[in-house]
Amino acid sequence: MFRAIGEVTGDYQFAPREGGDYGHRRAVRWLWIDRAGLPVSELYARNFTMKSIYLLTPSEINLRALERYATSQQNVGRGAPEPFVLIIDEINRANISKVFGELITLLEPDKRLGKLNELKVRLPYSKDPFGVPSNLHLLGTMNTADRSIALLDTALRRRFTFRELMPDPTKLGVVDGIDLAALLTTLNERIEYLFDREHQIGHAYFMSCTSKAEIDDVMRNKIIPLLSEYFYDDWQKVSIVLGDADNREGDRQGKFMNRQQIRAPKGMSDENDDASLRYRWTVRGEFSYQDFMAT
Template sequence: MLTDTQQQPLIERIRDIDHPEAVRRFFGLLKELIDIVNLPNGDARLAFVVRQEKASITAHINFFQALRIQRQRRSEVEYHLTVKKSCQDRLAILEELVFEPITEKSDYVAAIIGQSNVHLLYQPVLRTCWEDCLLELVETSKRGPHSARHNADVYRAAEDEAFLSELIRLADDPTLGDRRPNDYTAEEPEAEYETDPEQNSQPHNLILFGPPGTGKTFALQPYLRETSDRASLITFHPAYSYEEFVEGIRPEVINGQISYRIRKGIFYKACMSAIQQAGYATLADCLNDSVETRQQKLKKAPPHFLLIDEINRANVASVFGDLITLLETDKRLGAENELWLTLPYSQERFGVPLNLFVVATMNTTDKSIALLDIALRRRFSFREIAPDPSVLGIVDGVDLAQLLRTINERIEYLLDRDHQIGHAYLTTVETLADLCTTFRDRIIPLLQEYFFNDWAKIQLVLGDNAAWGKDPDLRLVRVKKKYTSAAAGKLFGELPDSIDEVVTYELNPYLQQGDFEQISADAFVKIYQK
C-alpha cells in the first residue's frame, strides 16, 4: 500500500477530478508525452505539477504548459493539449475544440477538450499538432530548473500502471490503505446491480464486412460518440504485431544508456478499462476475487468497446496470438468456463473480461471471409454491410440509386459481390460536376484496380461497349485505336511477335481535362438506361 505522505497531494487531485477513466486517459497521454520528449524523471526540463486551486495535474516542458487535466467545481473534466498558434487553422475542422492562450504573448495555445468530446483526443490532426509542439518545446532555450515544483510521483504513475491503480483506489476510498487484500473480495448486494441493455443484443466479437464505401467505419462512430469514455479505437496495418496489441518490450535511451521496458498495448488497456467498469482497479484484483462475485460484477458492468478498423490488413492470427481462445464468450472472465493465462513478457496473469466487446471492420476487396483464419471465423460473428442505393437521390436528371445498382450488378457478374462499390462514393454528389469528379478520381481508378486494367470489362460495367448502343460522345471510356496487322507493321516497320488485334483505350478527354460542362448527364443516364 502507499504510505509516502508526498503522494497525498496527487491523490487529492485525483479525488477532486473524480473521474477514474478520465484520469487514466490523461496518464496515458502523459506516457506518450514522456516517450516523445525522451526525458527521465527529475530532468530539469520537466515539471509535473499538481495544483489544489485549479484541481489540476499539469505537465510543463521548459516552463511551458504541455498537457493538463482539470475539473473546476462541478464542470466536466477538461484535457488541455498545447499546440502552436499556427495549427489553429488546421484544427478548425474540429468544431468542438476551444482554444485558450497559454500566456498573453505566447506562440502556443491550449486546445481544450471536454470529457463529452473525448473522441477528439484521437483525431490524427490534433495528435500531430500536439506531438510537433512537444518536440519544439523540449528544444526551446527557455529552460528549468523545475526541481522545486516537480512531483516525481506523477511521472511514476504514467510509467507504472499498478502504482496509478493504487492512487486511484486511494482517491476513491482513503480507508483502502488500511484494509487487508481479502477485504476486496466481499460480495456486494444483488440489488445494487442492474443489467446493461447494451450487452443483451451485442455479440462479444463482431466483424462488419463489405465492399469499400458502404459505411463500415462510419458504423463505428456511434460507439465513439455515445460511449466515448468506454471505447478504444485502433486501425490495423500489415506491420501490426502482438507486441503492439497486447504487450511487448521496447528499447529506450535514458542518459545515453539503452534500457528495455514492457509496454502495454491497446488490447491490454481495453481489458483494463473493462475491468475498471466492474469496480476493479487491476486485473490482479479481479482474478483474486471470488468466482461468484467476479461473475456477478462482470455480467452487470457497463461494456467497454474495442473498435478495430481494417482488421484484415494485419495478420490477425499473429496479432492475437494465444489470446484467440480467451476471446470466446464462454472462456472470458466472469463466464461459465472462464480461462486466463500468463503473458509472455510481464508474466502477469491475464484474461479477457466478459464486458469487453470487440467490434471490427473488414474490407472484402482485400480479403474474402472465406480466406480468414478458421479459428478467427469461429470466434467472431459477421454482419454484412452492403451498398445501399436507397440513400441516394437524383442529381441533374441522373438517378444515382439506379446508376449504382446497375454498376454493382455488372461487377457482381464479372467478378463477385465482394467487389461492389459502396453508396458512400456517391452520397456527397450534389451536381453533375461532382459526379464527373467522382467517376474520374475515384470510381474509374477503382475499376482499373478491380479488373487489372482490362478496359474492355470496364467498358462493360459503364455501358461504354458498342453493343449497349451508347453514343460515342457520351462514353466515359473510349476506344483510342485498334491495331490490325497492317497498322502494327506501319507502327514498328515489321510485325511484332504477337499479331493479334490490339485495342487501346482512353478516358473521355473532357472528363480527363476537367471540362465537365462539355459532358452531358446522358453520359451517366445511359449507363443504366439503354
C-alpha cells in the first residue's frame, strides 16, 4: 500500500524525540495523502520494500498516475484552486450515453475528487483509476436547429444547467448606413412566423462586417443559402423572409431576389390561376437595404 506522495524540500536534520525513535528528518511537502491507502500497483510495477529511502526504477513507474495523484490535492487548504474549462462543441450531435458511459456520474459535484462522496472509475484501456477534479468545469454547446434537445439523455440534463442564448441584435451597429440590428430583427421575426424560433439567425453572422460589401457577402453566401435549406428550396418563402414577396402576378424586381414568370409550354393550361403560375427566382447582383437604412 502507499498512503502519501511527497516532495523532499530540505536537508537532513537530527531531531530526537522522546523514546529515541525516528530522529532522522528531512522536510517534506506532502502532495497527496490518503490514510486508507491504495495498492502499490497503481503507481509501481513492483512492491515497495522496507528501506527508508531507495531509488525506484523509472521504467516501472506509472508517471501518468503519479502526476494525477500528486496534483489532485495540491490546492487543498490554499484557497480556491485555479479553474479549468473543457468545452464540448455540438454536444448534442453525439450519443451522450455511449460517449460518457459511467463517467457521467463523476461530473456530479459531490462525486468529484476530494469531495464527500468521491468516486473513481477504472479506465477500460489503461486500467488507471480516474476521477474528475472539482476545479474542472464542462461547457457543452449545441444548436437546437440541428437537433432537438429533447433527444438528450436524462442523465445529462440532471448534471448540466441549460442556458439559452438567443440572437442579440443589440450587439450590432450601423455599417455604411445599414442598421444591422433592424435587418437581423426583421429577418428573424419572419423566420419565426414561417418556421420556428429555434431557426433564427445568430448575430455572429454580421459581427465582423465593416462595409456594405461584407454585408452583401454574408447575405449572398450565408444567409440566403441557409434560408433555402430551411425551407427546402421553397423560394417563395425565402422571398417572404427577405421582404421580396408580392401577391401580384408577373415579373418582379426585389431588393434581394428577382422573380420571373415562366410561361406554360404548349399543350398545358395557360389560365391565370395560382395553380398554373410558375416563377423563376434569381438572386440579384446588387442588393438594396433601403428598408434598413439608419435614420
